Structures are given as C-alpha cells and as structure tokens.
Amino acid sequence: MSSLILADRPGRMENAAATGFKMTVTGASALVAVALSGVGVFLIVSSAPAFTAHADQLPLAAPTLWALAGPLVFGSIWSSTLALAIALPLGVGVGLYITWYAPRRLAGLLAAMIDTLAAIPSVVYGLWGLMCLAPVMSGVYDWAARWLGWFPLFAGTASSTGRTIGTGALVLAIMILPIIAALCREVFQRAPAAGVEAALGLGATRWEMIRLAVLPWAGSGIVSAGLLGLGRALGETMAIAMVVSPAPFFVGWSVITSANPNTVAAFIAQFFPEAHQVEVAALIGLGLIMFGITLLVNAVGRRLADGRQGQR
Amino acid sequence: MKKTTVIATGVAVIAALTGCAANEVATDQSTPPPASASHTATRLTGTIDAGGSSAQTAAHEAWRAGFQASQPEVTVNYDPTGSGTGRQNFTDGGYVLAGTDEPLAIDHVAGPFAACAPGSALVEIPAYVSAIAIGFNLDGVASLTLDATLIARIFSGEITRWNDPAIVAANPQVGLPDLGITAIHRSDKSGTTHNFTDYLAQAAGSAWPYPVAQTWPSQLSGEAAEKTQGVRQAIIATPGAIGYLDASQAQGMGSVVVGAGEKAVAHSAQAAAAAVGASPLEQGRSTTDVVVALNRTLTDGQSYPIVLVSYLVACGTYADPDVGQLVKSYLGHVVSEAGQQEAAKHAGSSPITADPTLSGLVAKAVAGIH
Numbered sequence: 014m015s016s017l018i019l020a021d022r023p024g025r026m027e028n029a030a031a032t033g034f035k036m037t038v039t040g041a042s043a044l045v046a047v048a049l050s051g052v053g054v055f056l057i058v059s060s061a062p063a064f065t066a067h068a069d070q071l072p073l074a075a076p077t078l079w080a081l082a083g084p085l086v087f088g089s090i091w092s093s094t095l096a097l098a099i100a101l102p103l104g105v106g107v108g109l110y111i112t113w114y115a116p117r118r119l120a121g122l123l124a125a126m127i128d129t130l131a132a133i134p135s136v137v138y139g140l141w142g143l144m145c146l147a148p149v150m151s152g153v154y155d156w157a158a159r160w161l162g163w164f165p166l167f168a169g170t171a172s173s174t175g176r177t178i179g180t181g182a183l184v185l186a187i188m189i190l191p192i193i194a195a196l197c198r199e200v201f202q203r204a205p206a207a208g209v210e211a212a213l214g215l216g217a218t219r220w221e222m223i224r225l226a227v228l229p230w231a232g233s234g235i236v237s238a239g240l241l242g243l244g245r246a247l248g249e250t251m252a253i254a255m256v257v258s259p260a261p262f263f264v265g266w267s268v269i270t271s272a273n274p275n276t277v278a279a280f281i282a283q284f285f286p287e288a289h290q291v292e293v294a295a296l297i298g299l300g301l302i303m304f305g306i307t308l309l310v311n312a313v314g315r316r317l318a319d320g321r322q323g324q325r
Numbered sequence: 326m327k328k329t330t331v332i333a334t335g336v337a338v339i340a341a342l343t344g345c346a347a348n349e350v351a352t353d354q355s356t357p358p359p360a361s362a363s364h365t366a367t368r369l370t371g372t373i374d375a376g377g378s379s380a381q382t383a384a385h386e387a388w389r390a391g392f393q394a395s396q397p398e399v400t401v402n403y404d405p406t407g408s409g410t411g412r413q414n415f416t417d418g419g420y421v422l423a424g425t426d427e428p429l430a431i432d433h434v435a436g437p438f439a440a441c442a443p444g445s446a447l448v449e450i451p452a453y454v455s456a457i458a459i460g461f462n463l464d465g466v467a468s469l470t471l472d473a474t475l476i477a478r479i480f481s482g483e484i485t486r487w488n489d490p491a492i493v494a495a496n497p498q499v500g501l502p503d504l505g506i507t508a509i510h511r512s513d514k515s516g517t518t519h520n521f522t523d524y525l526a527q528a529a530g531s532a533w534p535y536p537v538a539q540t541w542p543s544q545l546s547g548e549a550a551e552k553t554q555g556v557r558q559a560i561i562a563t564p565g566a567i568g569y570l571d572a573s574q575a576q577g578m579g580s581v582v583v584g585a586g587e588k589a590v591a592h593s594a595q596a597a598a599a600a601v602g603a604s605p606l607e608q609g610r611s612t613t614d615v616v617v618a619l620n621r622t623l624t625d626g627q628s629y630p631i632v633l634v635s636y637l638v639a640c641g642t643y644a645d646p647d648v649g650q651l652v653k654s655y656l657g658h659v660v661s662e663a664g665q666q667e668a669a670k671h672a673g674s675s676p677i678t679a680d681p682t683l684s685g686l687v688a689k690a691v692a693g694i695h
C-alpha cells in the first residue's frame with residue numbers, strides 16, 4: 014500500500030532518476046535511427062561513382078552495375094528462400110515438440126542444444142558444409158540427377174564436388190533453424206491457457222488442440238520468426254562463400270549443378286580484397302541494393318504479421 | 326618564405342598520412358650494433374606500415390622475424406589487403422611500402438606518391454616468386470604430363486574425361502580411369518588466376534582465346550572455390566578434380582608436369598626461379614623499376630612456366646629520410662640471400678637470389694633508397 018503512495022508522489026530524487034532513465038532509453042533509440050541512416054548515407058555516397066561507371070571499370074567487366082547486381086540479388090533471394098523453405102517447417106515442428114510433446118527434462122535439454130547451435134560462428138558452418146556436407150551431398154545429387162532430372166530443381170549434370178546452391182541452402186537452413194525454433198517455442202508457450210484447456214476439456218487430441226488453440230494464435234509469431242531467419246540468411250556471407258561454387262552472371266533454378274548463382278554478400282567478400290577504385294564503389298553499391306531489399310523484405314513481413322494479427 | 330611553409334605543411338601532412346611511423350622514427354647512433362647485425366651498422370627504431378598482396382603474407386612473417394633479429398626496435402606491419410588496395414594505399418600515403426602481384430602500369434610509375442619526396446624515382450622489385458602447381462586427384466596417379474594446349478582444353482571444358490585420347494597419348498605409361506574431369510578455378514579475384522590465365526594465353530595459342538585477368542573468364546563454366554585453401558580442399562575431396570594453386574599448398578595430391586616443346590618440367594623452387602631468370606626485363610622502365618616480362622614459352626627443360634611474381638613497391642627518395650632508412654634496411658633484408666631463404670622455408674617461395682643478374686639489379690635498386 015505504502016509503495017503505491019510513493020509511486021503516486023515521486024520525490025525529487027526519484028523524479029531526477031526517472032528523467033535520466035527516460036533520456037537514456039530515448040538516446041538508445043535515437044542511436045538506432047542514427048546508425049541506420051548513417052549506414053544508408055555512407056552506402057549512397059560511396060557507391061555513387063559505380064552507378065555511372067563504364068564496363069571496363071566494374072567487377073567481371075559487367076556492362077552496368079544493374080547487370081552485375083541482378084544475378085547476385087537472385088542468388089541471395091533464391092538461396093534464402095530455399096533455406097527458409099527447409100528451416101521454417103522444421104523450426105515450427107521443433108518448437109511444437111519442445112512445448113507440447115517433449116518430457117520436461119528433454120525439452121530443457123533440446124532448448125539448450127538449439128541455443129548452442131545459434132552460437133556457432135558462420136565460418137565453422139562454412140567449414141563443415143565444405144568438408145563434410147558437400148561430399149555427402151554429391152552422392153545425393155547424382156541420384157537426384159538420374160531419377161528426378163525432369164524436375165527443374167534437379168535438372169542438369171550433378172556436381173561432382175557437391176558444392177552447389179542446394180548444399181549452401183542446407184547449411185543456411187541449419188544456421189537459421191535456431192532462431193526460428195527458439196522464437197516459435199516462445200510463441201507456442203504463450204498460447205492462451207484458456208483455449209488450450211477448453212480444447213483438451215472437449216476431448217480434443219493433442220494435435221487437434223494445437224490446430225485449434227495454438228497455431229491460429231501463433232500465426233504472426235511464426236511469420237516474424239521466419240522473417241528473422243530470412244534476414245540472417247540474406248546477409249549470410251562466409252558459409253555461402255566457402256561452400257558454393259559460383260558462376261559469374263548465372264541465374265538458374267537447379268540446385269545440383271556446378272554452376273550456381275552467387276549471392277551479394279558472398280560476392281562482396283570474394284572481390285573486396287583485390288578491388289580498387291570504382292570496383293570498391295560497385296561493391297558498396299551492391300551493398301546498398303541489398304540494404305534496400307532487406308528493408309523491403311522487412312516491410313512486407315511486418316505487413317504480413319500485422320495482417321494476421323488483425324484477423325485474429 | 327611562403328614556399329617553405331607550403332613544403333613544411335606538405336611534409337607534415339605526409340607524415341600524418343603515413344600514420345605514426347614518421348613521428349616515432351629516431352635513429353640511435355650511439356648504441357653499438359649487436360654482433361648479429363649484418364645489414365646495417367645502425368640500430369633503427371620506428372614502424373613500417375606496409376600492405377597489399379595477400380600472396381606475400383607468409384613471406385613477410387618470415388622476413389619480419391629475420392629482420393627483427395637484427396633490428397628489434399623496428400615494427401613491420403604488413404596488412405594483406407590485396408594488391409589493388411595496396412597500390413592505392415601506397416599512392417595515397419597510407420603505406421610506405423606496398424606488395425602487389427601486378428607491377429604498376431608504366432603510366433602510373435611517375436606518381437605522385439604521397440610518401441615519396443617530389444620527383445622521387447619509384448623502386449619496384451620482384452621480392453616474392455612462387456610456382457603455381459596444377460594439382461589433381463586421381464587414385465594411384467602421382468604425376469601426369471600435360472602441355473599448355475591440353476591444360477587449356479581441360480580448363481575450358483573441352484576435354485571432359487580423364488581417359489580422353491589426347492591425355493592418354495601424352496601419358497602412355499599411366500593407366501587413366503574412365504572418370505569425369507572436374508576443373509576447379511578460383512571464385513575470388515586473385516593474382517594466381519592472373520598468372521595462370523597469362524600462361525595459357527602465352528603458351529596454349531588458339532586453345533585459349535580467353536582474356537588474361539584476375540578473375541576466371543566468365544564465359545567458361547567449371548567448378549569455383551574460394552581462395553587457395555578452397556581449391557585445395559575441393560581437389561582433395563573430389564576424385565577426378567584438377568585445379569591450380571600455390572605450389573606450397575599442393576602436397577597430398579598428384580601434380581602436373583608441364584610440357585613445353587620436347588621437354589617437360591615439374592614445379593620446384595629452382596624451376597620457378599629459372600623461368601624468372603630466363604625472362605627479359607620489361608622495356609621502358611627505369612633501372613630501379615625492376616619488372617620481369619615473364620616469358621612462359623621457354624622450352625629449355627629447366628624453367629617452370631606457371632610462376633607468380635609478386636613485387637614490392639617503395640620510393641626512391643622518401644619525403645621523410647628516417648622512413649627511407651627503415652624501408653631500405655627492411656628491403657635489404659628481404660632481398661638478401663638470408664631473407665629469400667627464410668621466405669623459401671616458411672612460405673615455399675623460390676629465392677630470386679638463384680639468379681645473380683636479377684638479384685644484382687634488385688640489390689642495387691634497394692641500395693639507392695634514401
């Protein structure tokens with residue numbers, strides 16, 4: 014009771030502390046805005062020369078920056094979409110298992126393991142993909158080329174090294190799985206108890222309960238989880254640079270051939286060390302284009318998430 | 326009066342641009358030189374800010390260690406930013422010494438370079454020579470003889486199987502399997518690719534109509550891998566793979582004996598140095614600008630033609646004479662017999678001292694730095 018009175022009538026000290034705290038959090042938020050616009054301005058200013066450059070000044074002797082960027086943007090989006098297509102169902106499944114199926118002790122252990130997966134540096138994932146996963150996948154791709162070659166994803170000659178965009182997407186999927194699974198777990202745990210109990214009380218099986226009381230409620234949370242995962246996949250550099258065998262200006266759907274689209278981030282990493290003058294501006298320009306795409310993806314994702322929330 | 330102010334300001338700006346190096350430099354003449362000091366009688370202090378070609382990284386580690394044995398007060402920073410950035414930073418004054426896999430273009434040699442005194446000559450020396458091996462993964466085959474045309478046809482995707490009649494004809498004693506060839510090139514921009522494509526363009530004639538560049542020709546397919554280690558990993562992991570990589574990293578795989586004319590040469594430090602020694606110097610450059618115009622079509626049976634020559638670029642006259650002392654002392658160690666042997670041991674390079682004419686020219690260029 015007395016604490017309530019204190020809260021109603023703050024003393025001078027507390028008032029100062031409250032103001033200070035407010036300023037601190039306001040400052041922190043302002044810093045985000047400053048950093049974001051700072052990065053934006055840096056990208057625009059330093060990439061300006063690349064947008065008007067001639068062919069012989071750009072990396073790979075591309076005629077224009079757009080001709081260079083197009084296939085790379087395709088590669089970034091394609092590899093991330095593949096990764097998300099693999100990781101999202103898995104992540105939702107893992108989240109559901111941990112919250113509703115697993116024995117409590119196992120659930121705790123699983124959650125800890127997923128968090129550990131998130132802490133592994135991407136260069137380690139790259140090494141693993143390169144040295145372990147790719148040789149294994151080359152056998153799978155051989156098989157896929159023979160029996161599933163009619164399907165566009167598995168068209169063409171299988172890569173003998175296994176270092177394809179498919180392997181890259183698998184590595185990406187494993188990298189983004191922890192984020193998706195952890196967020197899904199959080200969301201599923203917060204499903205309203207009333208709905209869950211009502212469903213179970215009406216004699217619903219666990220699966221029916223999840224379908225009726227958990228999933229509809231968790232829709233926007235799953236979308237957000239997927240978006241965060243997609244964001245990480247779009248920006249991932251090392252794993253793709255190390256694992257995938259890229260071909261310049263390549264655009265194609267097959268996930269099993271030696272020729273693969275490169276991604277924006279991996280291309281920047283591969284060409285920056287030996288780049289100079291306009292080439293540097295071009296690489297920063299690629300960064301700017303990717304920056305724009307990430308903003309767009311986030312905006313669309315927010316709309317989706319909000320829309321779902323509205324329906325509820 | 327006004328002019329002196331301008332010059333003084335200029336020097337101050339240059340000193341600021343070269344980092345802390347210029348401020349820290351102080352030659353201490355009073356200390357007696359240690360017995361082991363072989364390059365200079367003076368004990369120097371200061372920092373050399375250098376950078377550029379990543380191929381030279383391991384060599385600079387060896388040179389730094391050897392150099393600091395006699396000059397413990399000198400810090401040598403070598404930042405492997407890549408050749409292009411190295412040349413750029415040398416021009417802008419960020420580095421007082423730059424490593425580059427490609428020599429400066431003749432029309433850029435005149436400068437101006439921020440760290441050099443006005444009107445200074447440019448010193449450019451081949452400091453790091455290394456063979457580029459062509460490694461492959463074929464069970465039970467340690468060496469294959471291939472000439473430039475065959476290599477070009479394999480890497481351009483024209484020959485696709487190991488038991489192709491053309492490869493069998495060149496290697497009658499070897500049992501070649503009926504296996505697909507996976508040709509691996511670098512996915513990043515690299516001096517190794519530049520030298521490899523230059524070799525093919527010079528030696529393979531019409532079999533290699535593609536450009537000579539630091540990036541693999543975009544009209545060709547094939548498998549790409551990142552950096553030397555990526556190529557090495559891909560070769561080791563893939564039966565039937567073939568790729569080009571620095572010779573120091575080519576253990577544990579078969580390697581190509583390169584045919585030229587009637588003879589064939591395996592890669593070795595001696596054979597790489599022989600190719601550099603037998604090549605003429607590039608015309609139209611000054612005596613301190615020692616650039617080798619690599620002749621990759623030698624048929625003497627001793628020269629290994631696929632060689633990477635990486636240069637160090639310095640000023641003939643530094644704006645700050647103390648910096649000049651430091652660079653001269655360090656480069657003196659780099660091009661000495663001891664320095665070249667250190668790099669050979671640590672980085673697997675080929676000592677340029679194997680060729681007395683060339684190393685004489687290089688030593689003379691370094692001795693003129695001040």
